[in-house]
Amino acid sequence: xxxxKKKDKALNESESTIDMKPMIHENAQFFDKxxxxxxxxFYLPDEKDKPWFQGLSKAEKASAKKQSRExxxxxxxxxxxxxxxTKTTLDLLxxxxxxxxxxxxxxxxxxEIEVRPIMSDLDxxxxxxxxxxxxxxxxxxxxxxxxxxxxxxxSDKGKKRKNERNDKKxxxxxxxxxxxxxxxxxxxxxxxxxxVEKDIxxxxxxxxxxxxVKLGDNEDKREDSKKESTKSELLAKHSWKSAMDxxxxxxxxxxxxxxxxSIQKEKKRHQKNAEKWxxxxxxxxxxxxxxxxxxxxxxxxxxxxxxxxxxAKREKKLLRPGFEGRKGST
Amino acid sequence: MARFxxxxxxxxxxxxxxxxxxxxxxxxxxxxGNKIPKSFVFSRGKLPGPIRQLQxxxxxxxxxxxxxxxxxxxxxxLKDFLNVAGPMGVTHFLILSKTxxxxxxxxxxxxxGPTLTFKIQEYSLAVDIAQSQLRPRCPQxxxxxxxxxxxxxxxxGDEHLKLTxxxxxxxxxxxxxxxxxxxxxxxxxxxxxxxxxxxxxxxHYSIRLQPVGVSRRIRxxxxxxxxxxxxxxxxxxxxxxxxxxxxxxxxxxxxxxxTLTSDLSRVNRASTKSxxxxxxxxxxxxxxxxxxxxxxxxxxxxxxxxxxxxNKKKPDSEEDGDNDDEMKDSDEDNEGEDSEEDxxxxxxxxED
Numbered sequence: 001x002x003x004x005k006k007k008d009k010a011l012n013e014s015e016s017t018i019d020m021k022p023m024i025h026e027n028a029q030f031f032d033k034x035x036x037x038x039x040x041x042f043y044l045p046d047e048k049d050k051p052w053f054q055g056l057s058k059a060e061k062a063s064a065k066k067q068s069r070e071x072x073x074x075x076x077x078x079x080x081x082x083x084x085x086t087k088t089t090l091d092l093l094x095x096x097x098x099x100x101x102x103x104x105x106x107x108x109x110x111x112e113i114e115v116r117p118i119m120s121d122l123d124x125x126x127x128x129x130x131x132x133x134x135x136x137x138x139x140x141x142x143x144x145x146x147x148x149x150x151x152x153x154x155s156d157k158g159k160k161r162k163n164e165r166n167d168k169k170x171x172x173x174x175x176x177x178x179x180x181x182x183x184x185x186x187x188x189x190x191x192x193x194x195x196v197e198k199d200i201x202x203x204x205x206x207x208x209x210x211x212x213v214k215l216g217d218n219e220d221k222r223e224d225s226k227k228e229s230t231k232s233e234l235l236a237k238h239s240w241k242s243a244m245d246x247x248x249x250x251x252x253x254x255x256x257x258x259x260x261x262s263i264q265k266e267k268k269r270h271q272k273n274a275e276k277w278x279x280x281x282x283x284x285x286x287x288x289x290x291x292x293x294x295x296x297x298x299x300x301x302x303x304x305x306x307x308x309x310x311x312a313k314r315e316k317k318l319l320r321p322g323f324e325g326r327k328g329s330t
Numbered sequence: 331m332a333r334f335x336x337x338x339x340x341x342x343x344x345x346x347x348x349x350x351x352x353x354x355x356x357x358x359x360x361x362x363g364n365k366i367p368k369s370f371v372f373s374r375g376k377l378p379g380p381i382r383q384l385q386x387x388x389x390x391x392x393x394x395x396x397x398x399x400x401x402x403x404x405x406x407x408l409k410d411f412l413n414v415a416g417p418m419g420v421t422h423f424l425i426l427s428k429t430x431x432x433x434x435x436x437x438x439x440x441x442x443g444p445t446l447t448f449k450i451q452e453y454s455l456a457v458d459i460a461q462s463q464l465r466p467r468c469p470q471x472x473x474x475x476x477x478x479x480x481x482x483x484x485x486x487g488d489e490h491l492k493l494t495x496x497x498x499x500x501x502x503x504x505x506x507x508x509x510x511x512x513x514x515x516x517x518x519x520x521x522x523x524x525x526x527x528x529x530x531x532x533x534h535y536s537i538r539l540q541p542v543g544v545s546r547r548i549r550x551x552x553x554x555x556x557x558x559x560x561x562x563x564x565x566x567x568x569x570x571x572x573x574x575x576x577x578x579x580x581x582x583x584x585x586x587x588x589t590l591t592s593d594l595s596r597v598n599r600a601s602t603k604s605x606x607x608x609x610x611x612x613x614x615x616x617x618x619x620x621x622x623x624x625x626x627x628x629x630x631x632x633x634x635x636x637x638x639x640x641n642k643k644k645p646d647s648e649e650d651g652d653n654d655d656e657m658k659d660s661d662e663d664n665e666g667e668d669s670e671e672d673x674x675x676x677x678x679x680x681e682d
């Protein structure tokens with residue numbers, strides 16, 4: 001049938017192009033018939049939400065199953081019922097088209113409705129963040145309140161630490177500056193009833209002392225002390241002074257015992273050296289003497305040997321057999 | 331026979347500080363040219379557990395110029411320690427002992443320097459302090475450099491306070507401002523003298539520098555390398571530019587900010603502001619200065635908190651009258667004293 005129709009079309013096309021309408025109509029009908037063959041639920045878009053059975057509880061699942069079974073039964077009955085009008089796929093499609101047309105007009109309104117909920121969400125979010133910020137702001141104000149009611153010295157200590165850290169040129173200059181500032185503050189805050197001396201003492205007490213810092217100054221300068229009258233005072237002063245020096249690493253030669261010991265040591269060393277020198281001299285002498293002696297011995301020996309030789313020579317003549325010489329003859 | 335036994339020399343069992351791959355510690359500081367002060371921390375007499383822990387904590391505090399694994403035997407005298415101290419270049423002794431009332435810390439300068447005796451009123455161990463903190467901090471090379479020291483409240487005092495400051499200042503090596511490395515100043519010891527109660531507070535902190543003026547988020551990100559949570563943000567610019575409030579402590583320490591002169595680490599760069607943060611480590615003590623002696627645990631008592639025993643001598647020695655020598659090595663000093671504390675002291679001296 002298709003093929004036939006196509007052939008007819010091909011034949012008729014050449015004849016007249018004005019006959020488009022009935023052709024289109026025929027095609028439309030053909031397509032409609034095809035659509036009718038397809039069951040509605042496969043062809044048309046699903047309007048309802050798909051039933052989701054997975055997350056439900058047992059009871060819910062059971063009721064859902066029951067409902068679906070009933071739906072199936074109902075649908076079958078409707079389908080096979082000769083009295084009820086059957087809505088073909090085509091009809092349903094037509095209904096959908098009409099619906100869409102009506103929706104198109106009211107589309108704009110829907111969009112607005114959709115947009116608004118988002119806006120409200122944003123508002124909610126902002127509100128939430130605002131409250132968070134408010135909380136933080138209140139916390140900060142509380143902290144500042146507490147900070148305002150704090151003591152002065154803590155901030156001074158901070159300043160002091162800062163001064164400790166400032167490198168490059170000597171600590172001392174900066175320390176003195178900051179101490180001046182501290183002193184002023186203290187004077188203001190202390191009552192007039194206190195003595196001036198006390199003020200100075202308190203200020204001095206608040207000065208910080210740091211690790212021993214090498215500044216390139218000569219630190220070993222010793223002050224010359226006045227001579228005090230009393231012996232005990234002198235003693236006490238000396239003991240404190242020596243203790244301070246010792247603590248600072250300077251060697252103080254105070255102890256008479258140890259001083260004596262070191263003198264003795266020196267003496268003994270000197271003695272030993274002198275002894276060694278003497279020994280050396282002695283041995284040198286000895287060696288020299290020995291050598292001389294040996295030498296002279298050897299020389300004497302040689303002379304003696306020579307003499308003996310001469311005698312021997314002389315005697316040799318006499319030893320010749322048959323010699324009638326000197327001593328033997330009468 | 332007994333006589334011969336006593337004449338046998340008692341040697342101190344001291345493990346040398348030499349580690350396998352390291353050279354021996356220098357005696358003279360290369361930079362300042364002064365002698366580096368080294369110390370021994372040990373105890374006299376049997377001590378209970380917490381005080382031994384305190385001794386360990388003090389040893390850690392004095393690192394690196396101290397013998398960490400110093401082993402002492404019961405029979406070691408002070409003389410033995412002295413004999414070893416000379417060749418090893420040790421300049422200070424920190425001696426812990428216990429009397430009936432409280433533990434006692436003696437700080438002495440070898441070989442015949444003054445001895446300061448402190449009574450430890452209260453103390454906390456380093457472990458306790460770490461447990462009390464939320465985030466205890468102990469970076470690895472914390473004890474590789476000696477600590478700084480800050481004394482406060484001592485300046486206006488008498489001779490004895492001045493002596494105390496001198497002694498403490500010289501326990502730790504000098505700082506040369508021109509050549510010191512900021513990164514090597516990692517610990518600080520603070521001593522505070524309370525005029526009213528006459529107690530000295532002893533604290534030990536670790537120093538940390540934190541850049542200031544950077545938002546918390548960025549700072550944390552750069553320091554910890556933790557990938558930030560960008561789930562709720564539209565754009566990275568939100569993360570970077572979000573204005574956040576700083577923490578409480580950041581607001582407090584505006585006075586404690588410094589401008590660094592050199593780069594300390596990736597985060598703390600030169601000529602930027604950094605905040606100095608101290609976190610307590612190490613032992614915490616409350617000390618009371620009770621006695622100052624002219625010699626090493628001997629000699630003339632120059633200062634005594636309780637007034638008695640100051641210059642008490644036996645009538646014999648007074649009659650001798652030659653007081654031209656101030657430093658008498660006399661054991662007679664201690665015999666005339668009556669207070670319980672001093673009895674304890676004399677017991678210890680007899681042990682010595």
